[in-house]
Amino acid sequence: MPVPAATTLGLIVGSRNFFPSSLCIEGRETMLRVMAEEGISAITLGENDTLHGSVESLQDADKCAELFREHRRDIDGFLVTLPNFGDERAVANSIRFSEIAAPVLVHAYPDLPGRMDQQCRRDSFCGKMSVCNNLYQYGIPVTPTTLHTVDPTSEGFRRDLRSFAATCRVVRGLRRARIGALGARPAAFNTVRFSEKLLERNGITVETLDLSEAFGAANALAPDTPEVAAKRAAISGYAATQMLPEVALDRMARFGVVLDRWIAENRLDATAIQCWTSMEQYFGAFPCTLMSMLSDRLMPSACETDVAGAVGMHALALYTEVKNIFIAM
DSSP states (O other), X not given: OOOOOOOEEEEEEBOOXXXXXXXXXXXXXXXXXXXXXXXXXXXXXXXXXXXXXOBOSHHHHHHHHHHHHHTTTTOOEEXXXXXXXXXXXXXXXXXXXXXXXXXXXXXXXXXXXXXXXXTTOOOHHHHHHHHHHHHHHTTOOOEEOSSSSOOTTSHHHHHHHHHHHHHHHHHHHHTTOEEEEESOOOTTOGGGOOOHHHHHHTTOEEEEEOHHHHHHHHHTSOTTOHHHHHHHHHHHHHSOOTTSOHHHXXXXXXXXXHHHHHHHHHTOSEEEEOOTTHHHHHTSOOOHHHHHHHHHTXXXXXXXXXXXXXXXXXXXXXXXXXXXXXXXX
């Protein structure tokens, strides 16, 4: 599985025309710059679509929501920024009217001591409480920044933004995740029981394959199959195989080819495999090395058909975007 693409957020700039235009203009530009520096794409109103590209009326909310609906396949989450108090209804309606269920991060600019006159005062502190309250009333979950008001160029906000982007990747990824369950749950492992229907209700599909089918497909591969030779070489390059019996290495390679084909055909994000003790007794090889190789490619693989564990490992992979973090159990 490749590293996920850059996160895309729908940016909503909340404003009230009671406050100086300069605050809104500068605030919008600063936030867009910070998002770009963090590798996060923004979908937002242009500065000429509404007053300075902000939302402060029902009409603005309609325009903003329409834009988001046009890009609904791209949007991973919403970032609300308040250069001033903002109009809480316009912000909440922009998200509600978009009909996109995605995480929401709410940010507010800080007022600065000594700059609280009519030209510089923001009142974003209070505006953020109003926006969050409205979103709560709308039934829209909200993620606040660590500090109630914060300079978006600060490292503290950047950490919040990175964490939120990772959360968005997890939410989006799990809503369309495909998990492969190879084999049955061993009788001695009640801990890995799960409900396929509950997972499906949340967008997580489980594809199943019986071990006998995998064993049969592996045994049916011709000795000179190029994929088998390539898999043998990959296994030997990944782990020490000098002490491994030739027949065991061959079986492992054959099983690896079948596993790779099954994953590709079903577009699986993660797998859960019945290891103990059926494979040892009836196939003569363990899948541990193959599972570790998959996890090393950020395609997590869990033991004993632990599908719930595989889902958790996939969520971690989506969150971190760091290679080589998983080791198969």
